[in-house]
Amino acid sequence: MSKLKSTILVLGASSFLTKPLIKNLEYENLFEIICQSRSDIKDSISTNSDITFLRINYEEKKYELKIFQNCDYIINFVNASELNQYEILNFRRFLEHVLTISNPSLIHISFLTAF
Numbered sequence: 001m002s003k004l005k006s007t008i009l010v011l012g013a014s015s016f017l018t019k020p021l022i023k024n025l026e027y028e029n030l031f032e033i034i035c036q037s038r039s040d041i042k043d044s045i046s047t048n049s050d051i052t053f054l055r056i057n058y059e060e061k062k063y064e065l066k067i068f069q070n071c072d073y074i075i076n077f078v079n080a081s082e083l084n085q086y087e088i089l090n091f092r093r094f095l096e097h098v099l100t101i102s103n104p105s106l107i108h109i110s111f112l113t114a115f
Contacts, residue, residue: 007032009071009098012078013053014038021075022051034067058090071102 008025010018013035025031036054056063076095080088099107 005030005032006072007034007070008073008075009034009036009068009102009104011036011074011076011095015077015079018077026051031073032070034071056094058087058094061090061093063094065097065101068098068101071098071104073106074098074102074104075108 008031010022010033012018013022014037018035022033022035025033032050032052034052034054036056038055038057052067054063054067078091080091083091
């Protein structure tokens with residue numbers, strides 16, 4: 001059984017850049033959307049119940065990897081300049097896990113190398 005829509009994962013979804021992106025993705029209705037943030041963003045992004053919201057603290061290393069298995073596209077808006085070196089290390093470890101599990105077709109990485 002194939003899935004009807006591709007899945008897009010938006011990392012760092014609390015970024016001000018994500019709101020118009022997610023609204024556009026919702027409007028196009030072509031993707032299952034997963035929004036990940038370290039903050040609670042559910043009410044500030046959308047009231048659409050079809051969007052999956054994940055609140056992940058990379059340091060805890062406790063997250064359900066199964067949800068990332070079907071991610072076709074990953075867009076990263078995590079602002080590494082707001083993270084200390086330890087948090088960046090944990091985020092990179094998290095991102096490596098996600099990329100290994102999902103094997104996405106397209107990956108957009110931004111702000112990742114800033115220190």
